[in-house]
Amino acid sequence: MSQRSIETGLRKFDLNLLPVFWTLMKTRSVTRTGEALFLSQPATSAALARLRTAFKDDLFVRQGRTLEPTPKAEALMEQLGPLMQGVAGALGESIPFDPATDARTFRIGMSEDVAMAVMPALPAIRQAAPNCRLIIRAASYRTISDMFGTREISTAIGHVEELPASAKQRVLRRGGWVVLRDAASSGPVDLDEYCARPHLLVTPRGDLTGxxxxxxxxxxRQREVVLGLPDYALIPRAVLGTNMLCLVSEMVYEALSILDDNHRLAADPPPFPCEDSVTYIAWRSAVDHDPGEMWIRNQLIQALTRH
Structure with missing residues (x-):
């Protein structure tokens, strides 16, 4: 293809449509694409119509609640994907970020214990970046990989197992474990008492084994778990006034202690050896050098490693 024909083709095609196509391929949803690009749903639908006209193909066919790409769309993505990633990386590195004045939306995935621990730092983050928005999404080691793939989040914090090859990670903090109990109950707890007393377990999956x-x-030895709860914030109300015990990470205990003004909870060391509780921070490689993303990652790292 001649240089002139390339230039003519670029003049005829609205390059602003490419981010819409890219995001549709990731989200498979007009609504979520609009949210990601800050476009109204009518504007996103209109952009899709223009894409269909430009490429003379439906590109996306609705199947149930999702949009499935046509073979033409898959072929385009194979060609355009690496180019879009390169452009995004180049622009991200070249655009400075001033938290005091810039407006950005950061989408962070966190496990629930991490979200509890980071809450006290949010006012300071908000003060430092008054025009920015922070969206915290529930994310676990089962969902982080898919959420990176659909660009629902740019950063994730929690327990990490499998990540896409395009993601990066580092250990955020290592910590121990404590046995929580009502401070009015007997303690410290040794192995015999640990096995004799009833236990509470935070279990999003609904099982009673940890x-x-x-x-x-x-x-x-063995213990008896008599109560399973869906989230950590319920632990104080469940434990107080009982002889139940609950094994939690030090990070969870630190978060709960902030809310425990009257020191009604006590924490004993586990009466058996435990491996460290390891918390990771992971992020999409595409935002590795983005100044704004680097800033928010640093804020979260400082908040969660400050003991």
Missing amino acids: FADAILAGLG
Whole structure:
């Protein structure tokens, strides 16, 4: 293709449509694409119509609640994907970020214990970046990879197992574990009392077995978990006034302690050896050098590593 025909083609095509196509391929949703690009739903639908006209193909066909790409769209993505990533990286590195004046939206995925721990730092982040918005999404090691792939989040904090090859990660903090109890109940808790008293377990999956049960089994002991809860914030109301115990990471205990003005909760060391609780921070490689993303990552790292 001649240089002149390339220039003519670029003049005829609205390059502003490319981010819409890219995001549609990731989200498979007109609504979520509009949210990601700060476009109204009619504007996003109009952009899709223009894309269909430009490429003389439907590009996306609705199947249930999602838009499935046509073979033409898949072929375009294979060609345009690396180019779009390169452009995004180049622009991200060249555009400075001033938290005092700039307006950005940061989308961070966190496990619930991390979200609890980071809450006290949010007022300072808000004060430092008054025009920015922070959206915290529930994310676990089961969902982080897919959420990176659909660009629902740019950064994730929590327990990480499998990540896309295009993501980066580092250990954010290592910590121990504590046995929470009502401060009015007997303590410290030794192994015999740990096995004799009833237990509470935070279990999003709904089971009543945790890693402590495997450790106890290796010691020829066992415990009885009598209550499963969906989130950590419910622990104080469930434990106080009872003789129940709950094994939690030090990060969870730190978060709960901020809310425990009257020191009604006590924490004992576990009566058996536990591996460290490891928290990771991971992010999409495309935002590795983005000044704004670097800033928010640094804020979160400082908040969660400050003991």
